[in-house]
Amino acid sequence: MALTPSTMLPLGTKAPEFSLPDVATGKTILLSAFAGKKALLVMFICRHCPYVVHVKEELARLGRDYAGKDVGIVAISANDAASYPDDAPQQLRTMAQELGFTFPLCYDESQAVAKAYTAACTPDFFLFDANRKLVYRGQLDDSRPGSGKPLTGKDLRAALNAALSGQPVNPKQMPSVGCNIKWKKGNEPEYYGQ
Numbered sequence: 001m002a003l004t005p006s007t008m009l010p011l012g013t014k015a016p017e018f019s020l021p022d023v024a025t026g027k028t029i030l031l032s033a034f035a036g037k038k039a040l041l042v043m044f045i046c047r048h049c050p051y052v053v054h055v056k057e058e059l060a061r062l063g064r065d066y067a068g069k070d071v072g073i074v075a076i077s078a079n080d081a082a083s084y085p086d087d088a089p090q091q092l093r094t095m096a097q098e099l100g101f102t103f104p105l106c107y108d109e110s111q112a113v114a115k116a117y118t119a120a121c122t123p124d125f126f127l128f129d130a131n132r133k134l135v136y137r138g139q140l141d142d143s144r145p146g147s148g149k150p151l152t153g154k155d156l157r158a159a160l161n162a163a164l165s166g167q168p169v170n171p172k173q174m175p176s177v178g179c180n181i182k183w184k185k186g187n188e189p190e191y192y193g194q
Contacts, residue, residue, distance in 0.1 A: 004121040006138055006175035007191050015040060015132040016116035020076060020106035023093040029104045031132075034072030039135075039163040041156075042126040043075045044119040044181065045105075047095045048086035051178030052122050054145040056099055058153045059123070063102040069164055073103035078114035079122070079182040081107075087182070114181055115189045121178035127159050127169070135163055138173040 017031050034040045043059065045052045063073055075096075081088035089107045096105040108114050117126055127136035136159035143149040155174065162169045183192060 003177055004180035005177050006124050007118040007120045008173070008175055009118045009126065009134060009137050011134050011137075011171060013134040015042070015126075015128045015134070016113065018076070018106075018108075018113045018116070020108055020113060021089075022104040023077075023089040023107050024096050024101075024105065027104075029074060029106050034074070037072040038070040038130045038166075039160065040072040040128045040132065041074070041160065042117065042128070043073070044078060044114060044117070044122055044124040045075050046077045046079045046084070046087045046122045046179075046182075047091050048079075048084055049122045049179035050145050054143070055123055055140055055151060055153075056095070058140065058151050060099040060101055062153055062156070064100075066160060067102045071160060071164060075101070075103060075105045076108050076113060076119075077105065077122075078108035078111045078119065080111075080184045081109075082184075084182050111181075111183060111187055118189070118191055119181055120191065121176060121180055123178055124176050124181075125156055127156070127163060129163055135159065135169040136173060137176075139176040142174070144177070 079087035140156045141154045143151040159169045
C-alpha cells in the first residue's frame with residue numbers, strides 16, 4: 001500500500017464541475033445540484049483502502065451531523081474497478097447502505113473528476129464556500145490506522161463550522177494521507193507520485 005498525501009490544491013481554487021452517477025440511486029449528481037448551499041464538501045473515498053475503512057464510521061456520522069445544515073456533501077470513488085473490484089459501483093452501493101450515508105456516493109469511471117480536483121489519495125477532502133472557492137483541503141483529523149489517536153473529524157469539522165458561520169477557515173491545514181487513487185494504466189495524472 002503506497003502512503004500518499006493530498007496534493008494540497010491552492011486555496012481559492014474554483015470547484016471543478018462534475019456529473020456523476022450516484023451508486024445507490026443511479027441518479028446523475030451535478031455540481032449545480034448544490035447551488036445555494038453555504039458550503040460544499042467533496043470527499044474522494046473508496047471501499048478497500050485501510051485509511052478509508054478507519055474513517056468510514058466518522059464519514060457517516062459527519063453526514064448525519066450536518067444533514068440539517070446548509071452544506072452539500074458528496075463522496076466520489078475514482079478507483080479502477082477492473083483492478084480493484086471492491087471499489088466497483090455495486091460494492092460501493094453496499095458500503096453506502098451499510099453505513100447509512102445521507103449523501104450521494106458517486107462513481108467516477110473515467111477518473112476525469114478526480115483529476116480535475118487533483119485528488120491523490122483516499123480519503124481526500126475538499127471544502128468549498130458559498131462561491132465554490134476552496135477554503136479547506138486536507139485531513140479529517142490526525143487519527144490514522146493503528147495510531148491510537150481518537151477519530152473525531154476535528155480538522156474537517158472546524159473548517160465546516162467556520163464556513164457555515166461565515167468565518168474564515170484556518171489556512172494552516174495538514175494534508176490528508178491514504179492509499180493512492182488506483183489509476184487505470186496509462187491514465188495516471190501528471191501530479192501522480194509527487
